[in-house]
Amino acid sequence: MSDATRLLIIDDDEFFCQVTARAMTRRGYEVEVARDEAQALSVARSHRPELITLDLKLEQSSGLKLLPELIDLLPETRIVVLTGYSSIATAVEAIKLGAVNYLCKPADADEILNAFTRESGDPGTEISDNPPSVNRLTWEHIQKVLNEHDGNISSTARALGMHRRTLQRKLQKRPVKR
Template sequence: MQTAERLMIVDDDEMFCHVMERAFSRRGFEVLVATDEEQALELARRSPPQLATLDLKLEHGSGLKLLPELLAVAPECRVVVLTGYSSIATAVEAIKLGAVNYLCKPVDADEVLGAFNRETGDPDIDIADNPPSINRVTWEHIQKVLQEHDGNISATARALGMHRRTLQRKLQKRPVRR
Protein backbone atom coordinates (compact mmCIF):
# COMPACT_ATOMS: atom_id res chain seq x y z
CA MET A 1 0.00 0.00 0.00
CA GLN A 2 1.37 3.39 -1.02
CA THR A 3 1.30 6.20 1.55
CA ALA A 4 -0.21 9.55 0.65
CA GLU A 5 2.07 12.50 0.04
CA ARG A 6 2.14 14.80 3.08
CA LEU A 7 1.25 18.45 2.47
CA MET A 8 1.38 21.17 5.12
CA ILE A 9 -0.67 24.37 4.93
CA VAL A 10 0.74 27.27 6.96
CA ASP A 11 -1.70 30.17 7.07
CA ASP A 12 -3.32 32.24 9.82
CA ASP A 13 -6.64 32.43 7.94
CA GLU A 14 -8.56 29.49 9.39
CA MET A 15 -11.25 29.53 6.70
CA PHE A 16 -8.64 29.42 3.93
CA CYS A 17 -6.93 26.53 5.74
CA HIS A 18 -10.21 24.63 6.04
CA VAL A 19 -11.05 25.06 2.34
CA MET A 20 -7.56 24.07 1.18
CA GLU A 21 -7.38 21.14 3.63
CA ARG A 22 -10.62 19.71 2.21
CA ALA A 23 -9.50 20.27 -1.39
CA PHE A 24 -6.13 18.58 -0.90
CA SER A 25 -7.59 15.73 1.18
CA ARG A 26 -10.00 14.99 -1.67
CA ARG A 27 -7.00 14.80 -3.99
CA GLY A 28 -5.44 12.09 -1.81
CA PHE A 29 -2.97 14.10 0.27
CA GLU A 30 -2.33 13.69 3.96
CA VAL A 31 -2.85 17.29 5.09
CA LEU A 32 -1.29 19.04 8.09
CA VAL A 33 -2.48 22.52 9.06
CA ALA A 34 -0.53 25.11 11.05
CA THR A 35 -1.75 28.61 11.85
CA ASP A 36 1.53 30.00 13.18
CA GLU A 37 5.29 29.54 12.99
CA GLU A 38 5.71 27.43 16.15
CA GLN A 39 2.97 25.04 15.19
CA ALA A 40 4.40 24.69 11.66
CA LEU A 41 7.88 23.82 12.91
CA GLU A 42 6.54 21.37 15.51
CA LEU A 43 4.41 19.58 12.90
CA ALA A 44 7.33 19.48 10.46
CA ARG A 45 9.60 17.94 13.12
CA ARG A 46 7.05 15.23 13.94
CA SER A 47 5.94 14.51 10.36
CA PRO A 48 8.13 16.18 7.72
CA PRO A 49 5.98 17.21 4.75
CA GLN A 50 6.98 16.65 1.14
CA LEU A 51 5.01 19.76 0.11
CA ALA A 52 3.99 22.96 1.91
CA THR A 53 2.10 26.16 1.24
CA LEU A 54 3.34 29.07 3.29
CA ASP A 55 1.50 32.35 3.75
CA LEU A 56 3.82 35.32 3.35
CA LYS A 57 2.14 37.48 5.99
CA LEU A 58 1.34 35.55 9.15
CA GLU A 59 -0.41 37.20 12.09
CA HIS A 60 2.69 37.32 14.29
CA GLY A 61 5.47 36.93 11.76
CA SER A 62 6.73 36.57 8.26
CA GLY A 63 6.56 33.53 6.05
CA LEU A 64 9.94 34.62 4.64
CA LYS A 65 11.52 34.21 8.08
CA LEU A 66 9.82 30.85 8.59
CA LEU A 67 10.82 29.51 5.15
CA PRO A 68 14.51 28.72 5.89
CA GLU A 69 13.61 27.31 9.32
CA LEU A 70 11.01 25.03 7.75
CA LEU A 71 13.49 23.86 5.09
CA ALA A 72 16.11 23.19 7.80
CA VAL A 73 13.62 20.86 9.53
CA ALA A 74 12.28 19.32 6.29
CA PRO A 75 15.02 19.81 3.63
CA GLU A 76 13.21 17.76 0.96
CA CYS A 77 10.03 19.84 1.25
CA ARG A 78 8.89 21.80 -1.81
CA VAL A 79 7.38 25.11 -0.64
CA VAL A 80 5.02 27.42 -2.50
CA VAL A 81 4.62 30.85 -0.93
CA LEU A 82 1.10 32.29 -1.09
CA THR A 83 0.20 35.92 -0.48
CA GLY A 84 -2.44 38.56 -0.82
CA TYR A 85 0.35 41.15 -0.54
CA SER A 86 2.51 40.33 -3.53
CA SER A 87 5.53 42.35 -4.53
CA ILE A 88 8.54 41.77 -6.71
CA ALA A 89 10.86 42.08 -3.69
CA THR A 90 9.10 39.38 -1.67
CA ALA A 91 8.77 37.08 -4.70
CA VAL A 92 12.52 37.30 -5.38
CA GLU A 93 13.39 36.75 -1.72
CA ALA A 94 11.04 33.77 -1.42
CA ILE A 95 12.74 32.05 -4.36
CA LYS A 96 16.22 32.91 -3.05
CA LEU A 97 15.26 31.45 0.34
CA GLY A 98 14.21 28.15 -1.22
CA ALA A 99 10.58 28.37 -2.31
CA VAL A 100 9.83 26.58 -5.57
CA ASN A 101 7.11 29.06 -6.50
CA TYR A 102 5.20 32.16 -5.38
CA LEU A 103 1.50 32.69 -6.01
CA CYS A 104 -0.86 35.60 -5.40
CA LYS A 105 -4.11 34.86 -3.57
CA PRO A 106 -6.82 34.03 -4.26
CA VAL A 107 -5.73 30.59 -5.44
CA ASP A 108 -7.30 27.18 -5.63
CA ALA A 109 -5.82 23.74 -5.02
CA ASP A 110 -5.26 23.08 -8.73
CA GLU A 111 -3.20 26.27 -9.12
CA VAL A 112 -1.11 25.32 -6.09
CA LEU A 113 -0.53 21.79 -7.40
CA GLY A 114 0.52 23.26 -10.73
CA ALA A 115 2.99 25.52 -8.92
CA PHE A 116 4.51 22.54 -7.08
CA ASN A 117 4.91 20.62 -10.31
CA ARG A 118 6.37 23.42 -12.41
CA GLU A 119 10.09 22.71 -12.66
CA THR A 120 11.23 25.40 -15.07
CA GLY A 121 10.48 29.00 -15.95
CA ASP A 122 8.30 30.02 -18.90
CA PRO A 123 10.17 32.23 -21.40
CA ASP A 124 6.90 32.76 -23.29
CA ILE A 125 5.08 34.41 -20.38
CA ASP A 126 3.19 37.54 -21.38
CA ILE A 127 5.03 40.81 -20.81
CA ALA A 128 2.78 43.72 -19.84
CA ASP A 129 2.16 46.31 -22.54
CA ASN A 130 2.01 49.15 -20.05
CA PRO A 131 4.36 50.04 -17.21
CA PRO A 132 2.95 49.68 -13.69
CA SER A 133 1.01 52.60 -12.23
CA ILE A 134 2.77 55.06 -9.94
CA ASN A 135 0.76 53.64 -7.03
CA ARG A 136 1.99 50.14 -7.83
CA VAL A 137 5.60 51.35 -8.11
CA THR A 138 5.20 53.06 -4.72
CA TRP A 139 3.83 49.83 -3.21
CA GLU A 140 6.74 47.82 -4.65
CA HIS A 141 9.28 50.33 -3.33
CA ILE A 142 7.79 50.24 0.18
CA GLN A 143 7.89 46.42 0.12
CA LYS A 144 11.53 46.44 -1.01
CA VAL A 145 12.58 48.86 1.75
CA LEU A 146 10.55 46.91 4.33
CA GLN A 147 12.33 43.72 3.26
CA GLU A 148 15.73 45.45 3.52
CA HIS A 149 14.87 46.36 7.13
CA ASP A 150 13.71 42.83 8.05
CA GLY A 151 10.08 43.90 8.44
CA ASN A 152 10.90 46.62 10.99
CA ILE A 153 8.20 49.27 10.46
CA SER A 154 9.99 52.05 12.36
CA ALA A 155 13.28 51.57 10.52
CA THR A 156 11.45 51.39 7.19
CA ALA A 157 9.51 54.58 7.93
CA ARG A 158 12.77 56.39 8.77
CA ALA A 159 14.39 55.12 5.58
CA LEU A 160 11.40 56.29 3.52
CA GLY A 161 11.22 59.62 5.32
CA MET A 162 7.63 59.14 6.45
CA HIS A 163 5.82 58.89 9.75
CA ARG A 164 5.51 55.35 11.14
CA ARG A 165 1.70 55.55 11.35
CA THR A 166 1.47 56.69 7.73
CA LEU A 167 3.51 53.67 6.70
CA GLN A 168 1.35 51.36 8.82
CA ARG A 169 -1.79 52.69 7.10
CA LYS A 170 -0.22 52.14 3.67
CA LEU A 171 0.76 48.58 4.61
CA GLN A 172 -2.76 47.72 5.78
CA LYS A 173 -4.14 48.43 2.33
CA ARG A 174 -4.24 45.79 -0.36
CA PRO A 175 -1.54 46.05 -3.01
CA VAL A 176 -2.44 48.25 -5.93
CA ARG A 177 -3.21 46.43 -9.17
CA ARG A 178 -0.77 46.85 -12.00
Template sequence: MNFLIVDDDETFSSVLKRAIKRRGFEVTVASSAEQALTLLETFKPDLATLDLKMDGASGITLIPRLLEVNPDIRILILTGYASISTAVEAIKLGATDYLAKPADADQILEKLKYSEPNPDIEIADKPMSVGRLEWEHIQKVLNEHEGNISATARALGMHRRTLQRKLQKRPVKEDH
Protein backbone atom coordinates in the same frame (compact mmCIF):
# COMPACT_ATOMS: atom_id res chain seq x y z
CA MET B 1 2.63 12.58 -0.23
CA ASN B 2 2.48 14.84 2.80
CA PHE B 3 1.20 18.38 2.36
CA LEU B 4 1.62 21.17 4.94
CA ILE B 5 -0.61 24.26 4.95
CA VAL B 6 0.55 27.16 7.13
CA ASP B 7 -2.05 29.93 7.13
CA ASP B 8 -3.86 31.89 9.86
CA ASP B 9 -7.06 32.18 7.79
CA GLU B 10 -9.04 29.25 9.21
CA THR B 11 -11.70 29.29 6.48
CA PHE B 12 -9.15 29.30 3.67
CA SER B 13 -7.09 26.56 5.37
CA SER B 14 -10.14 24.37 5.88
CA VAL B 15 -11.31 24.69 2.27
CA LEU B 16 -7.80 24.12 0.91
CA LYS B 17 -7.23 21.13 3.20
CA ARG B 18 -10.42 19.43 1.94
CA ALA B 19 -9.53 20.13 -1.69
CA ILE B 20 -5.96 18.84 -1.34
CA LYS B 21 -7.12 15.73 0.58
CA ARG B 22 -9.57 14.93 -2.24
CA ARG B 23 -6.57 14.83 -4.57
CA GLY B 24 -4.96 12.07 -2.50
CA PHE B 25 -2.59 13.95 -0.19
CA GLU B 26 -2.09 13.56 3.56
CA VAL B 27 -2.69 17.12 4.81
CA THR B 28 -1.65 18.84 8.04
CA VAL B 29 -2.56 22.44 8.87
CA ALA B 30 -0.78 24.92 11.14
CA SER B 31 -2.27 28.33 11.91
CA SER B 32 1.09 29.96 12.67
CA ALA B 33 4.79 29.62 11.90
CA GLU B 34 5.37 28.72 15.53
CA GLN B 35 2.80 25.91 15.41
CA ALA B 36 4.33 24.65 12.15
CA LEU B 37 7.77 24.42 13.78
CA THR B 38 6.30 22.16 16.46
CA LEU B 39 4.60 19.98 13.81
CA LEU B 40 7.88 19.57 11.94
CA GLU B 41 9.26 17.57 14.85
CA THR B 42 7.01 14.64 13.79
CA PHE B 43 5.67 15.55 10.32
CA LYS B 44 7.85 15.54 7.18
CA PRO B 45 6.04 17.37 4.36
CA ASP B 46 6.79 16.87 0.66
CA LEU B 47 4.82 19.97 -0.35
CA ALA B 48 3.96 23.11 1.60
CA THR B 49 2.06 26.37 1.22
CA LEU B 50 3.13 29.18 3.51
CA ASP B 51 1.15 32.35 4.13
CA LEU B 52 3.46 35.33 4.09
CA LYS B 53 1.64 37.62 6.52
CA MET B 54 0.32 36.07 9.73
CA ASP B 55 0.13 37.01 13.39
CA GLY B 56 3.55 36.21 14.82
CA ALA B 57 6.35 35.17 12.48
CA SER B 58 5.95 35.27 8.71
CA GLY B 59 5.64 32.01 6.81
CA ILE B 60 8.83 32.90 4.95
CA THR B 61 10.79 32.24 8.18
CA LEU B 62 9.89 28.54 7.90
CA ILE B 63 11.66 27.97 4.58
CA PRO B 64 15.12 27.11 6.01
CA ARG B 65 13.64 24.69 8.58
CA LEU B 66 11.42 23.01 5.97
CA LEU B 67 14.48 22.46 3.77
CA GLU B 68 16.34 20.94 6.74
CA VAL B 69 13.49 18.51 7.36
CA ASN B 70 13.18 17.61 3.66
CA PRO B 71 15.75 18.99 1.17
CA ASP B 72 13.44 17.94 -1.71
CA ILE B 73 10.36 19.76 -0.41
CA ARG B 74 8.50 22.04 -2.80
CA ILE B 75 7.36 25.25 -1.10
CA LEU B 76 4.80 27.76 -2.35
CA ILE B 77 4.49 31.17 -0.73
CA LEU B 78 0.81 32.11 -0.86
CA THR B 79 -0.18 35.64 0.06
CA GLY B 80 -2.64 38.46 -0.30
CA TYR B 81 0.26 40.88 0.14
CA ALA B 82 2.35 40.01 -2.91
CA SER B 83 5.29 42.21 -3.79
CA ILE B 84 8.39 41.79 -5.89
CA SER B 85 10.78 42.09 -2.92
CA THR B 86 9.05 39.38 -0.87
CA ALA B 87 8.86 37.09 -3.91
CA VAL B 88 12.58 37.53 -4.55
CA GLU B 89 13.44 36.87 -0.89
CA ALA B 90 11.25 33.76 -0.78
CA ILE B 91 12.94 32.33 -3.87
CA LYS B 92 16.42 33.21 -2.53
CA LEU B 93 15.58 31.34 0.68
CA GLY B 94 14.54 28.27 -1.29
CA ALA B 95 10.82 28.54 -2.01
CA THR B 96 9.77 26.80 -5.21
CA ASP B 97 7.32 29.49 -6.28
CA TYR B 98 5.11 32.37 -5.19
CA LEU B 99 1.39 32.91 -5.78
CA ALA B 100 -0.93 35.78 -4.88
CA LYS B 101 -4.26 35.00 -3.18
CA PRO B 102 -6.95 34.20 -3.99
CA ALA B 103 -5.83 30.85 -5.39
CA ASP B 104 -7.54 27.48 -5.63
CA ALA B 105 -6.16 23.97 -5.10
CA ASP B 106 -5.57 23.39 -8.81
CA GLN B 107 -3.53 26.58 -9.18
CA ILE B 108 -1.53 25.74 -6.06
CA LEU B 109 -0.76 22.18 -7.15
CA GLU B 110 0.13 23.40 -10.64
CA LYS B 111 2.70 25.81 -9.17
CA LEU B 112 4.13 23.11 -6.89
CA LYS B 113 4.31 20.40 -9.57
CA TYR B 114 5.40 22.31 -12.64
CA SER B 115 7.65 25.07 -11.51
CA GLU B 116 10.20 24.86 -14.30
CA PRO B 117 11.37 28.32 -15.36
CA ASN B 118 9.42 29.66 -18.33
CA PRO B 119 11.42 31.89 -20.72
CA ASP B 120 8.20 32.49 -22.68
CA ILE B 121 6.42 34.11 -19.73
CA GLU B 122 4.05 36.89 -20.79
CA ILE B 123 5.51 40.37 -20.37
CA ALA B 124 3.09 43.16 -19.47
CA ASP B 125 2.16 45.59 -22.25
CA LYS B 126 2.42 48.60 -19.98
CA PRO B 127 4.52 49.53 -16.95
CA MET B 128 3.22 49.30 -13.37
CA SER B 129 0.90 52.04 -12.17
CA VAL B 130 2.31 54.73 -9.90
CA GLY B 131 0.31 53.26 -6.98
CA ARG B 132 1.73 49.78 -7.57
CA LEU B 133 5.28 51.16 -7.96
CA GLU B 134 4.88 52.96 -4.63
CA TRP B 135 3.66 49.74 -2.97
CA GLU B 136 6.60 47.76 -4.40
CA HIS B 137 9.11 50.40 -3.30
CA ILE B 138 7.69 50.53 0.23
CA GLN B 139 7.88 46.71 0.45
CA LYS B 140 11.49 46.72 -0.77
CA VAL B 141 12.57 49.36 1.76
CA LEU B 142 10.61 47.63 4.55
CA ASN B 143 12.38 44.38 3.71
CA GLU B 144 15.78 46.14 3.73
CA HIS B 145 14.99 47.39 7.25
CA GLU B 146 13.88 43.93 8.42
CA GLY B 147 10.27 45.02 8.94
CA ASN B 148 11.14 47.98 11.19
CA ILE B 149 8.40 50.55 10.46
CA SER B 150 10.19 53.51 12.06
CA ALA B 151 13.46 52.89 10.20
CA THR B 152 11.55 52.38 6.94
CA ALA B 153 9.59 55.62 7.43
CA ARG B 154 12.85 57.51 8.04
CA ALA B 155 14.44 55.96 4.93
CA LEU B 156 11.39 56.90 2.84
CA GLY B 157 11.20 60.40 4.31
CA MET B 158 7.63 59.98 5.51
CA HIS B 159 5.85 60.07 8.83
CA ARG B 160 5.58 56.69 10.57
CA ARG B 161 1.78 56.92 10.84
CA THR B 162 1.50 57.67 7.12
CA LEU B 163 3.57 54.57 6.37
CA GLN B 164 1.43 52.48 8.73
CA ARG B 165 -1.73 53.64 6.92
CA LYS B 166 -0.21 52.73 3.55
CA LEU B 167 0.77 49.30 4.87
CA GLN B 168 -2.78 48.63 6.09
CA LYS B 169 -4.08 48.94 2.54
CA ARG B 170 -4.08 46.04 0.10
CA PRO B 171 -1.56 46.20 -2.75
CA VAL B 172 -2.71 48.15 -5.77
CA LYS B 173 -4.10 45.73 -8.39
CA GLU B 174 -2.66 45.84 -11.87
CA ASP B 175 -4.91 45.93 -14.94
CA HIS B 176 -4.09 43.17 -17.40
Protein backbone atom coordinates in the same frame (compact mmCIF):
# COMPACT_ATOMS: atom_id res chain seq x y z
CA MET C 1 1.06 4.66 7.90
CA SER C 2 -0.61 6.25 4.89
CA ASP C 3 0.98 6.38 1.44
CA ALA C 4 -0.63 9.78 0.82
CA THR C 5 1.66 12.74 0.18
CA ARG C 6 1.92 14.86 3.33
CA LEU C 7 1.08 18.56 2.94
CA LEU C 8 1.45 21.30 5.54
CA ILE C 9 -0.55 24.51 5.09
CA ILE C 10 0.93 27.42 7.04
CA ASP C 11 -1.44 30.38 7.04
CA ASP C 12 -3.07 32.60 9.66
CA ASP C 13 -6.31 32.88 7.65
CA GLU C 14 -8.62 30.26 9.17
CA PHE C 15 -11.08 30.24 6.27
CA PHE C 16 -8.31 29.81 3.67
CA CYS C 17 -6.86 26.94 5.70
CA GLN C 18 -10.22 25.15 5.94
CA VAL C 19 -11.05 25.50 2.26
CA THR C 20 -7.57 24.53 1.05
CA ALA C 21 -7.23 21.63 3.49
CA ARG C 22 -10.61 20.23 2.42
CA ALA C 23 -9.74 20.55 -1.29
CA MET C 24 -6.34 18.90 -0.82
CA THR C 25 -7.78 16.10 1.32
CA ARG C 26 -10.30 15.37 -1.44
CA ARG C 27 -7.36 15.06 -3.85
CA GLY C 28 -5.78 12.40 -1.64
CA TYR C 29 -3.27 14.44 0.37
CA GLU C 30 -2.66 13.99 4.08
CA VAL C 31 -3.06 17.57 5.31
CA GLU C 32 -1.97 19.34 8.48
CA VAL C 33 -2.49 23.04 9.21
CA ALA C 34 -0.38 25.50 11.22
CA ARG C 35 -1.50 29.03 12.01
CA ASP C 36 1.77 30.58 13.29
CA GLU C 37 5.54 30.13 13.22
CA ALA C 38 5.89 28.05 16.40
CA GLN C 39 3.07 25.70 15.41
CA ALA C 40 4.48 25.43 11.87
CA LEU C 41 7.89 24.29 13.11
CA SER C 42 6.33 21.85 15.57
CA VAL C 43 4.02 20.30 12.96
CA ALA C 44 6.84 20.20 10.39
CA ARG C 45 9.02 18.21 12.83
CA SER C 46 6.30 15.70 13.66
CA HIS C 47 4.40 15.48 10.34
CA ARG C 48 7.51 15.62 8.05
CA PRO C 49 5.58 17.01 5.03
CA GLU C 50 6.80 16.60 1.48
CA LEU C 51 4.95 19.77 0.43
CA ILE C 52 4.36 23.05 2.27
CA THR C 53 2.31 26.12 1.41
CA LEU C 54 3.63 29.11 3.33
CA ASP C 55 1.79 32.40 3.73
CA LEU C 56 4.14 35.34 3.21
CA LYS C 57 2.49 37.54 5.84
CA LEU C 58 1.72 35.63 9.02
CA GLU C 59 0.07 37.58 11.82
CA GLN C 60 3.12 37.71 14.09
CA SER C 61 5.96 37.02 11.64
CA SER C 62 7.09 36.83 8.05
CA GLY C 63 6.98 33.73 5.90
CA LEU C 64 10.35 34.85 4.50
CA LYS C 65 11.88 34.46 7.97
CA LEU C 66 10.29 31.04 8.45
CA LEU C 67 11.29 29.74 5.00
CA PRO C 68 15.01 29.11 5.73
CA GLU C 69 14.14 27.39 9.02
CA LEU C 70 11.76 25.02 7.22
CA ILE C 71 14.34 24.28 4.54
CA ASP C 72 17.02 23.57 7.18
CA LEU C 73 14.59 21.26 8.98
CA LEU C 74 13.26 19.53 5.83
CA PRO C 75 15.69 20.09 2.92
CA GLU C 76 13.80 17.81 0.50
CA THR C 77 10.45 19.49 1.08
CA ARG C 78 9.00 21.62 -1.73
CA ILE C 79 7.66 24.95 -0.50
CA VAL C 80 5.31 27.31 -2.33
CA VAL C 81 4.89 30.81 -0.92
CA LEU C 82 1.36 32.22 -1.14
CA THR C 83 0.44 35.85 -0.56
CA GLY C 84 -2.23 38.44 -0.93
CA TYR C 85 0.53 41.07 -0.72
CA SER C 86 2.68 40.23 -3.69
CA SER C 87 5.62 42.29 -4.83
CA ILE C 88 8.60 41.70 -7.05
CA ALA C 89 10.97 42.07 -4.09
CA THR C 90 9.26 39.39 -1.99
CA ALA C 91 8.90 37.04 -4.95
CA VAL C 92 12.62 37.28 -5.71
CA GLU C 93 13.55 36.81 -2.05
CA ALA C 94 11.25 33.80 -1.64
CA ILE C 95 12.87 32.05 -4.61
CA LYS C 96 16.39 32.99 -3.46
CA LEU C 97 15.58 31.57 -0.02
CA GLY C 98 14.52 28.24 -1.53
CA ALA C 99 10.81 28.34 -2.36
CA VAL C 100 9.99 26.41 -5.53
CA ASN C 101 7.28 28.88 -6.49
CA TYR C 102 5.41 32.03 -5.44
CA LEU C 103 1.67 32.48 -5.97
CA CYS C 104 -0.67 35.40 -5.47
CA LYS C 105 -3.90 34.77 -3.59
CA PRO C 106 -6.52 33.87 -4.34
CA ALA C 107 -5.12 30.58 -5.63
CA ASP C 108 -7.16 27.41 -5.90
CA ALA C 109 -5.99 23.87 -5.11
CA ASP C 110 -5.13 23.08 -8.73
CA GLU C 111 -2.99 26.21 -9.08
CA ILE C 112 -1.18 25.35 -5.86
CA LEU C 113 -0.53 21.76 -6.91
CA ASN C 114 0.69 22.96 -10.32
CA ALA C 115 3.09 25.35 -8.56
CA PHE C 116 4.67 22.42 -6.70
CA THR C 117 5.29 20.42 -9.86
CA ARG C 118 6.32 23.16 -12.26
CA GLU C 119 10.05 22.69 -12.79
CA SER C 120 10.93 25.50 -15.17
CA GLY C 121 9.89 28.97 -16.21
CA ASP C 122 7.58 29.76 -19.09
CA PRO C 123 9.32 31.81 -21.79
CA GLY C 124 5.91 32.39 -23.35
CA THR C 125 4.68 34.42 -20.40
CA GLU C 126 3.06 37.59 -21.67
CA ILE C 127 4.89 40.85 -21.07
CA SER C 128 2.65 43.83 -20.42
CA ASP C 129 2.77 46.76 -22.81
CA ASN C 130 2.02 49.12 -19.94
CA PRO C 131 4.52 49.87 -17.18
CA PRO C 132 3.33 49.46 -13.59
CA SER C 133 1.38 52.39 -12.13
CA VAL C 134 3.05 54.84 -9.76
CA ASN C 135 0.92 53.40 -6.94
CA ARG C 136 2.11 49.87 -7.75
CA LEU C 137 5.75 51.01 -7.88
CA THR C 138 5.27 52.72 -4.51
CA TRP C 139 3.79 49.51 -3.05
CA GLU C 140 6.69 47.44 -4.35
CA HIS C 141 9.26 49.93 -3.05
CA ILE C 142 7.67 49.84 0.40
CA GLN C 143 7.75 46.02 0.33
CA LYS C 144 11.43 46.04 -0.68
CA VAL C 145 12.41 48.43 2.12
CA LEU C 146 10.25 46.51 4.62
CA ASN C 147 12.06 43.32 3.63
CA GLU C 148 15.46 45.03 4.00
CA HIS C 149 14.46 45.98 7.55
CA ASP C 150 13.31 42.45 8.44
CA GLY C 151 9.66 43.48 8.68
CA ASN C 152 10.32 46.16 11.29
CA ILE C 153 7.66 48.83 10.69
CA SER C 154 9.36 51.61 12.70
CA SER C 155 12.72 51.09 11.03
CA THR C 156 11.10 50.93 7.59
CA ALA C 157 9.14 54.13 8.23
CA ARG C 158 12.34 55.94 9.22
CA ALA C 159 14.11 54.67 6.09
CA LEU C 160 11.20 55.85 3.91
CA GLY C 161 10.94 59.19 5.71
CA MET C 162 7.32 58.71 6.71
CA HIS C 163 5.38 58.44 9.94
CA ARG C 164 5.03 54.91 11.29
CA ARG C 165 1.21 55.09 11.40
CA THR C 166 1.09 56.27 7.79
CA LEU C 167 3.17 53.26 6.78
CA GLN C 168 0.93 50.93 8.80
CA ARG C 169 -2.15 52.31 7.01
CA LYS C 170 -0.49 51.78 3.62
CA LEU C 171 0.44 48.21 4.55
CA GLN C 172 -3.12 47.36 5.62
CA LYS C 173 -4.41 48.13 2.15
CA ARG C 174 -4.37 45.55 -0.61
CA PRO C 175 -1.58 45.94 -3.14
CA VAL C 176 -2.60 48.08 -6.09
CA LYS C 177 -3.10 46.48 -9.46
CA ARG C 178 -0.48 46.90 -12.11
